[in-house]
Structures are given as C-alpha cells and as structure tokens.
Amino acid sequence: MTATMQPKSEAAEAPRRGKRTPGAGENTRPRRGPMQFGHWWWALPGIALVFAIHYVATGIGGFFAFTNWTGIGSFKITGLANFEAIFKDPTKLGALSNTLFLAFGSVLLGNIAGLVIALGLNRVLKTRYILRTLFFMPVVLSPLATAYIWKYIFDFDGPLNAFLAAIGAGDQAKPWLADPQWAIWTVLVVLVWSSTGFAMVIFMAGLAGVPVEVEEAAAIDGANLWQRFRNVTLPAIRPAVAIATTLGIVQGLRVFDPIMALTGGGPAGATETLATQVYKQAFALGNFGGGAALALVLAAIILIFAVLQQRLTRSNPED
Amino acid sequence: MKSERLDMTQHRRYSGLKVGALAVPTVAALILTGCSASTGSSSSSGGSQEFSLSFATSNTMESPFQVLAENYMKSHPNVKITFNPQPNDSYDQTLRTQLQAGNASDVVVTSPGSGTGRSILPLAQAGFLEPLDDAAKKLVPEGSTSTFGSDGKVYGQATEITISALVSNETAAAAAGGFPADFSSLQQQCKALESSGKSLFALAGAAPPNTGLMAMSLAASRVYAEDPKWNDKRAAKETTFAGSDGWKSALEAVNTLKDAGCFQKGAAGGGFDAITKGLASGTSVSGFIPAPSWKQLQSAAGGSQFAVRPLPAEQGSGKSYLFASANYAFSINAASKNKDAAKAFLDWAAQPEQTKAFAEIDGALPVSGLDTYDFDGGAYKNVGALIKDGKYGPLPNIQWPNSAVYDALATGVQGIITGQKSPDQVLQAMDAAWGQ
Known part of the structure; x- marks a missing residue:
C-alpha cells in the first residue's frame, strides 16, 4: 500500500509546489496545469512487478513452510510440524545462536572500528583519501572471492600458521576454520573486516555534518578529546549510528556466502547459521518445507531486530 | 497556443501510457507464470537427430560422459548432442530445478537409489524420468534392482561399476x-x-x-x-x-x-x-x-x-x-521431445564394447562382463x-x-x-x- 500512496501524494503536492514557483502565480490553472503530471495508476506496472516478484514469490515460499514438499513432486500440508521440528532440533537452535552471535558481534566490532577509522580519517590527515579507499575496498570486493582468500590465510598450511611458526609460536598452529572453539571467531574476524568499511562511510557522511565551530567552542570551554566526542560529535552523528547499526544487523543476520566459502557451516555445525541451514535444508537435503519454515523464522527475527534497533537508536522519540 | 500544444502532446502521451500501463504487467505476469520456452533442443527434419545431455563436472579434465557422447557423434554423423555440463556441487539442485521447470536436458546423468539429490527413485516417483527398455534392465547390477526403479520398471541405465x-x-x-x-x-x-x-x-x-x-x-x-x-x-x-x-x-x-x-x-x-x-x-x-x-x-x-x-x-x-x-546412470527426461534420439543413444551406450570403452575412459570397471574382466596387472x-x-x-x-x-x-x-x-x-x- 505504501507504494500506491507515494506517487499519489507526490502528484497531489505538485500543483501546490507550482504555486510557490516564482512567475507561475496567477497564470497557473488550478487543476489542468502543466505541472499536474501524473496519476496513481501510472505506478501500476511497478506495483505489479513488486507485488509479483516480492510478495507473491515470498507468499508462495512461505506457504511451503507448512508443507512437507521435498522440492519436487507432490506434497502434503503438515501445519506447524516444520516449525516444531526447528525448535526441537539442537542443530537449528545452535544455528540460531550462531546467527545472533555473528550479527551482533560483527555490528558491534565493525561499527566501533568503522567509527574510529572515520574519526581518524575525517580531517587533517593528508593521506586520508587513499586510506578511505583502502578501508572501503572490502565492501566493493566480492564476499565469496575474499572469503576464499581468508580461507587460504587460515588454512593449516596457510600464511597465518607459517607466521606463528616463524615467531616461535608454532605450537599455536591449528586448522583455524575446523577448530570447534576458534572457527566461529575466525568467521567473525572476516565479517568484521568486510563490514568495517561500510560503517566507516556512513559515519564519515555523519561527521561531515558536524559543525567545526561547535567542536572548537567546546575545546575553548576546556572539554577534552573524549568529552568533545561524547557530548558534541556522538549526539550529532546519532542518525548515522542508527543507519549503520540497523543495516549492519540486517546484513549480519542474513550472512551466507562468506560462511559457505569459509567453513560450509562446519566443523560439525559449529559455524552453522540460519541462512546456511535454509540453503542446506531446502536445496542440499531435499527438505524444501523445512527450509522454507526456517527462512520464515529468519525473516521474522530480522524484522524484530530491525524494528527494535530503529526504536533504540532514533534521535527524535516522536519519529 | 503553446500550452494547448503541450496539453495535446501530453494527452497523446496519456493514451500511449495507458496501453503501456496495461501491457507491462500483462507481459510481466506472462513471464512470471512461466510461459518461457524450453531450452531443450528439438528434432529437425531431414533425418538428423538432436538431443541434449546434462552431466556433472568436478575438475578440469574432460568428462567421460562427454567423451562417450562425442564418440557417438563421430560414429553417427547425423546426430548432434548439446552438452550441458554443471559443476558437481550444484548439479543436484540444478537438475531438480530444471526437471521441475520442464527445461532439463533430454538425457540426464542420475544416481541409483534415493540417497542424493540426483537419485533415480524420488525423481521417478515424481514422474520426471522415462521408463527405459530391456537394454537398460540388463545392465542393472545384481542386487541393485530396487535402486533403479520400482514395479518392474527401470529408470536409469548404469554406466560403470565404481x-x-x-x-x-x-x-x-x-x-x-x-x-x-x-x-x-x-x-x-x-x-x-x-x-x-x-x-x-x-x-x-x-x-x-x-x-x-x-x-x-x-x-x-x-x-x-x-x-x-x-x-x-x-x-x-x-x-x-x-x-x-x-x-x-x-x-x-x-x-x-x-x-x-x-x-x-x-x-x-x-x-x-x-x-x-x-x-x-x-x-x-x-x-x-x-x-x-x-x-x-x-x-x-x-x-x-x-x-x-x-x-x-x-x-x-x-x-x-x-x-x-553403479553410482551413475543415464536417464531420459520424461518431458523430453527427443526421446527417440535419446533412447537410440542409450541403446548404443549399453553395447558391451561401449560399456568397456566408457570404463576405460573413466578408469572404472565395466558395468557388463565383470566376470571375465582381467584384473591382473592393472590398477x-x-x-x-x-x-x-x-x-x-x-x-x-x-x-x-x-x-x-x-x-x-x-x-x-x-x-x-x-x-x-x-x-x-x-x-x-x-x-x-x-x-x-
């Protein structure tokens, strides 16, 4: 419905805006002027496509969550059986906790790192343009390709273990991505590395709007670096924090390709997330109904956290 | 005058847009409901035969399925086979999606039993595979009948013993x-x-x-x-x-x-x-x-x-x-329009000299004649x-x-x-x- 309302309200706004235009004044006919350009039904093709691609496809996928469809052939409606199976299965619950750990871990560390880098590269530093590009690079590169490079780095015969051996810590060498304790942290490192640049760009846009005069005034009043950041900069970039954390959480909750490339969910499910489970159930193990149910659960979780996040970080309580 | 002309042009544009507004969703709906053509090749007139073949590849070496099919084309100059190789790790999913959508290849490589995504039994049960003739039945290894079909029907032709x-x-x-x-x-x-x-x-x-x-x-x-x-x-x-x-x-x-x-x-x-x-x-x-x-x-x-x-x-x-x-088999897509050409290929591939040739290409054991196979000296x-x-x-x-x-x-x-x-x-x- 929002999609239908928006063009209509814009069309309704047009004549009023026209009246305010200098020179348009009295000659403008109230209803049939050249600025009255648009009807709500012009949006129909777009609405039809959005409806068909987003809502119908998602709806059909959602319907299969209540069936025992294997991906081919016939199926039976099984009610909530797939959802019961999810909440009884320790693997799925493990995947849920991994998903939350990776999402919140990558948002927290990625945003802190992004903010620190943005503050550092905001002004003064001469090489800041080159450094910004370098820090933003991981966002532009293919997550799958970079994940394979990381996989090589963390490989048992890879550069990390070679480095440890070179500095005399060879006994610490381990198959990082197949170690039950370390695998999830290794994945987290890769996720933080890839999300930092994105957070940095958002914080930089926020920092550009912070007036230098206010910071200078605070400095003259005797505020130290931390006080200036805490009481001047941070409140001013609050909208940027809201956007960076919300997008980060949504991205973190549905992360898929780096994990598939790094560990495939292993060792023995230690890095399995809801997204990798959705893929495995629906496509690798021929349990399309179970996969669809898991996808619905994931969508609900993303929705809940996105809304919560927006409410917690909004700058104006009346928004 | 100027504004009238503008209005006229706009009016004409409105009519065009009305048609467009109706046409775009209609076309979109047609596309989305799946009115797309099959990618399977078709028989052409003049005696030549065409069909397509899907198989999984897992390394850079030439697939034995492709080598066998190329040999068939050499000995049957009127036959044209289109190859649809798929990466091994996504083969099962691609095969199932294509069979479901009706655009799978005419001949597809499957596996006996029901333990994988390309397995014969669930695909046959869903009606996606064509029952095969006696040539395929004769190649079913002893004790494996139940993994190649049910009710006396066979849906896969074993290619080799692995x-x-x-x-x-x-x-x-x-x-x-x-x-x-x-x-x-x-x-x-x-x-x-x-x-x-x-x-x-x-x-x-x-x-x-x-x-x-x-x-x-x-x-x-x-x-x-x-x-x-x-x-x-x-x-x-x-x-x-x-x-x-x-x-x-x-x-x-x-x-x-x-x-x-x-x-x-x-x-x-x-x-x-x-x-x-x-x-x-x-x-x-x-x-x-x-x-x-x-x-x-x-x-x-x-x-x-x-x-x-x-x-x-x-x-x-x-x-x-x-x-x-026999871990791999040839099956014929039930929705194929080139079943005759596909069956002729399977009959040819079932001949003892071809099963032997296929095993040699792949480094496996032949699906027929294992009793007389000379194991000495080889791998x-x-x-x-x-x-x-x-x-x-x-x-x-x-x-x-x-x-x-x-x-x-x-x-x-x-x-x-x-x-x-x-x-x-x-x-x-x-x-x-x-x-x-």
Missing part, C-alpha cells in the same frame, strides 16, 4: 615398507609414517563427502561383510544405527585412526585439494576416494604408480569387503579376488531413504575428529535423519 575403497600411491606405499595387511599393522604404520612427517591417509575433513566415504569404508568389513542386507533390516526397523555394534565399532575406529596419527596434520580442516596434493606428492599414502581417481592422479603425478585397495579389515585380511556399485589387481569371490555390495548410502542420513554421518565424522561428537551421538543423528 569401487569405493582406497586409492593408494603405490610408490609411496612401497617406500613406507608396503601397504599394511591388517588393521593392527595399519596402526603401527600410521605411527611410523607420522614420525617421518607423512601420513597413511589424506583426509578432506572439511569436505563432508570424504568423511562420509571414510566412515562407510570402515563399516564395510564391520557391518556389511557380516550382513550384506543390513540396510534392508534398517528399512524394516529391525535394527538401528545406534543399536548396531558394527556401526559403533566403525565410528570408534575413526578415533582409533586419529589417535594413531593416520591422518595428515590439520586433516579436520582439509579440503579435496589436501587429498590430491598429499597423494600426488607422496606425503600421504592413500585416500578414501572413488576408485576412478587413480587414473587422474597417475596422470597428474608423473613417476608414481596408483592402485585401488580395500581397507584392511579389523578381523584380518580374509574379512575385507568392498563397495562396488584393480588388489581387489580382483574380492570381486570374483562376490565380497562386495552397493555403496550403502545409495539405499538410504534420503540425503540427510549421509549428511548426518559425514558431518558427524568431522565432529568425531574435532572432538565435538561421540560415535553414539552421530549414530543417533543418523537414525533421526532416517525417519525424516
């Missing part, structure tokens, strides 16, 4: 004092090799198909040598994985092998490249990989000889057991006696009801190696997956 056991670098094995004959000498050799920085086995611990194949190889002499019909009993609920001493012993043997240092360092995180690198360089002596790989490894590692070997049995050399089964010389004595059965997961059982075994074995899971937990997970 042995799933060990592929060993014989040159490296000889340097290590010969391949061990029983399980206790195997453990001793593991320790000796480990101390020299080598390993008896190269394991792709992070690649579930490999850990699963190792566990099944360990179960060969412990479960299936004693009771070749164990899968039937499991299907009839007369036994369970968790209740089977043989299966328990097989998974406990994973720990035994690990503790004896049989795997290369960092095996838990190894991929298939760890096996190819280890075996080709001789730092590992053998690997749990499908037998036809010996040929590829031998061509990759010049100077080393490769051979197929059974895993030494715990009870002694006399108790060894092999998995030898299969170590398994010839077991085959001739009938001490072999089909790969167990072919007969399992779904791919989740094998997935539970394969990921579970990785968990045993990393210490996350006990053999009992893995077996219970397999039982739970069986009932899905």
Whole structure:
C-alpha cells in the first residue's frame, strides 16, 4: 500500500509546489496545469512487478513452510510440524545462536572500528583519501572471492600458521576454520573486516555534518578529546549510528556466502547459521518445507531486530 | 497556443501510457507464470537427430560422459548432442530445478537409489524420468534392482561399476615398507609414517563427502561383510544405527585412526585439494576416494604408480569387503521431445564394447562382463579376488531413504575428529535423519 500512496501524494503536492514557483502565480490553472503530471495508476506496472516478484514469490515460499514438499513432486500440508521440528532440533537452535552471535558481534566490532577509522580519517590527515579507499575496498570486493582468500590465510598450511611458526609460536598452529572453539571467531574476524568499511562511510557522511565551530567552542570551554566526542560529535552523528547499526544487523543476520566459502557451516555445525541451514535444508537435503519454515523464522527475527534497533537508536522519540 | 500544444502532446502521451500501463504487467505476469520456452533442443527434419545431455563436472579434465557422447557423434554423423555440463556441487539442485521447470536436458546423468539429490527413485516417483527398455534392465547390477526403479520398471541405465575403497600411491606405499595387511599393522604404520612427517591417509575433513566415504569404508568389513542386507533390516526397523555394534565399532575406529596419527596434520580442516596434493606428492599414502581417481592422479603425478585397495579389515585380511556399485546412470527426461534420439543413444551406450570403452575412459570397471574382466596387472589387481569371490555390495548410502542420513554421518565424522561428537551421538543423528 505504501507504494500506491507515494506517487499519489507526490502528484497531489505538485500543483501546490507550482504555486510557490516564482512567475507561475496567477497564470497557473488550478487543476489542468502543466505541472499536474501524473496519476496513481501510472505506478501500476511497478506495483505489479513488486507485488509479483516480492510478495507473491515470498507468499508462495512461505506457504511451503507448512508443507512437507521435498522440492519436487507432490506434497502434503503438515501445519506447524516444520516449525516444531526447528525448535526441537539442537542443530537449528545452535544455528540460531550462531546467527545472533555473528550479527551482533560483527555490528558491534565493525561499527566501533568503522567509527574510529572515520574519526581518524575525517580531517587533517593528508593521506586520508587513499586510506578511505583502502578501508572501503572490502565492501566493493566480492564476499565469496575474499572469503576464499581468508580461507587460504587460515588454512593449516596457510600464511597465518607459517607466521606463528616463524615467531616461535608454532605450537599455536591449528586448522583455524575446523577448530570447534576458534572457527566461529575466525568467521567473525572476516565479517568484521568486510563490514568495517561500510560503517566507516556512513559515519564519515555523519561527521561531515558536524559543525567545526561547535567542536572548537567546546575545546575553548576546556572539554577534552573524549568529552568533545561524547557530548558534541556522538549526539550529532546519532542518525548515522542508527543507519549503520540497523543495516549492519540486517546484513549480519542474513550472512551466507562468506560462511559457505569459509567453513560450509562446519566443523560439525559449529559455524552453522540460519541462512546456511535454509540453503542446506531446502536445496542440499531435499527438505524444501523445512527450509522454507526456517527462512520464515529468519525473516521474522530480522524484522524484530530491525524494528527494535530503529526504536533504540532514533534521535527524535516522536519519529 | 503553446500550452494547448503541450496539453495535446501530453494527452497523446496519456493514451500511449495507458496501453503501456496495461501491457507491462500483462507481459510481466506472462513471464512470471512461466510461459518461457524450453531450452531443450528439438528434432529437425531431414533425418538428423538432436538431443541434449546434462552431466556433472568436478575438475578440469574432460568428462567421460562427454567423451562417450562425442564418440557417438563421430560414429553417427547425423546426430548432434548439446552438452550441458554443471559443476558437481550444484548439479543436484540444478537438475531438480530444471526437471521441475520442464527445461532439463533430454538425457540426464542420475544416481541409483534415493540417497542424493540426483537419485533415480524420488525423481521417478515424481514422474520426471522415462521408463527405459530391456537394454537398460540388463545392465542393472545384481542386487541393485530396487535402486533403479520400482514395479518392474527401470529408470536409469548404469554406466560403470565404481569401487569405493582406497586409492593408494603405490610408490609411496612401497617406500613406507608396503601397504599394511591388517588393521593392527595399519596402526603401527600410521605411527611410523607420522614420525617421518607423512601420513597413511589424506583426509578432506572439511569436505563432508570424504568423511562420509571414510566412515562407510570402515563399516564395510564391520557391518556389511557380516550382513550384506543390513540396510534392508534398517528399512524394516529391525535394527538401528545406534543399536548396531558394527556401526559403533566403525565410528570408534575413526578415533582409533586419529589417535594413531593416520591422518595428515590439520586433516579436520582439509579440503579435496589436501587429498590430491598429499597423494600426488607422496606425503600421504592413500585416500578414501572413488576408485576412478587413480587414473587422474597417475596422470597428474608423473613417476608414481596408483592402485585401488580395500581397507584392511579389523578381523584380518580374509574379512575385507568392498563397495562396488553403479553410482551413475543415464536417464531420459520424461518431458523430453527427443526421446527417440535419446533412447537410440542409450541403446548404443549399453553395447558391451561401449560399456568397456566408457570404463576405460573413466578408469572404472565395466558395468557388463565383470566376470571375465582381467584384473591382473592393472590398477584393480588388489581387489580382483574380492570381486570374483562376490565380497562386495552397493555403496550403502545409495539405499538410504534420503540425503540427510549421509549428511548426518559425514558431518558427524568431522565432529568425531574435532572432538565435538561421540560415535553414539552421530549414530543417533543418523537414525533421526532416517525417519525424516
């Protein structure tokens, strides 16, 4: 419905805006002027496509969550059986906790790192343009390709273990991505590395709007670096924090390709997330109904956290 | 005047837009409801025949399916075959999606049984495969009829017999004092090799198909040598994985092998490249990989000889057991418009000289004429006696009801190696997956 309302309200706004235009004044006919350009039904093709691609496809996928469809052939409606199976299965619950750990871990560390880098590269530093590009690079590169490079780095015969051996810590060498304790942290490192640049760009846009005069005034009043950041900069970039954390959480909750490339969910499910489970159930193990149910659960979780996040970080309580 | 003209133009634009506004969603709806043409090729007039062939590829070497089909085109100049190779890791999903959408190739490569995404039984049950004729029926290996179809119908034509056991670098094995004959000498050799920085086995611990194949190889002499019909009993609920001493012993043997240092360092995180690198360089002596790989490894590692070997049995050399089964088959898409051309190809491929040629191309054993096959001197010389004595059965997961059982075994074995899971937990997970 929002999609239908928006063009209509814009069309309704047009004549009023026209009246305010200098020179348009009295000659403008109230209803049939050249600025009255648009009807709500012009949006129909777009609405039809959005409806068909987003809502119908998602709806059909959602319907299969209540069936025992294997991906081919016939199926039976099984009610909530797939959802019961999810909440009884320790693997799925493990995947849920991994998903939350990776999402919140990558948002927290990625945003802190992004903010620190943005503050550092905001002004003064001469090489800041080159450094910004370098820090933003991981966002532009293919997550799958970079994940394979990381996989090589963390490989048992890879550069990390070679480095440890070179500095005399060879006994610490381990198959990082197949170690039950370390695998999830290794994945987290890769996720933080890839999300930092994105957070940095958002914080930089926020920092550009912070007036230098206010910071200078605070400095003259005797505020130290931390006080200036805490009481001047941070409140001013609050909208940027809201956007960076919300997008980060949504991205973190549905992360898929780096994990598939790094560990495939292993060792023995230690890095399995809801997204990798959705893929495995629906496509690798021929349990399309179970996969669809898991996808619905994931969508609900993303929705809940996105809304919560927006409410917690909004700058104006009346928004 | 100016504004009137503007209005007129706009009015004309409105009419055009009205048509457009109606046309775009209509076209979109047509596209979205799937009114798209099949990608399958069609028969053309003038006596020439065309059909398409889908198969999985997993390395840069030319697929044996493609070589066979090219040979067919050479001997049948009026036939044109379109190849649709797919990466092995996404083949099952692509095949199912294409069959469901009605645009799969005319001839598709499938697997017997119901344990994988490309398995014949669920695809046939869903009506996607065409029943085949007597030529295909004759090629069904003994004891495997139930995995090729039901109600007397056969939906796949076996292409070769694949042995799933060990592929060993014989040159490296000889340097290590010969391949061990029983399980206790195997453990001793593991320790000796480990101390020299080598390993008896190269394991792709992070690649579930490999850990699963190792566990099944360990179960060969412990479960299936004693009771070749164990899968039937499991299907009839007369036994369970968790209740089977043989299966328990097989998974406990994973720990035994690990503790004896049989795997290369960092095996838990190894991929298939760890096996190819280890075996080709001789730092590992053998690997749990499908037998036809010996040929590829031998061509990759010049100077080393490769051979197929059974895993030494715990009870002694006399108790060894092999998995030898037709793991791949040709099937015809039930929605194909070129069934005659496809059937003619299958009939040709079923001829003894073609099954022999295909086995030679792939480095496997021929699906027909195994009784008279000359094992001496070739890569299969170590398994010839077991085959001739009938001490072999089909790969167990072919007969399992779904791919989740094998997935539970394969990921579970990785968990045993990393210490996350006990053999009992893995077996219970397999039982739970069986009932899905």
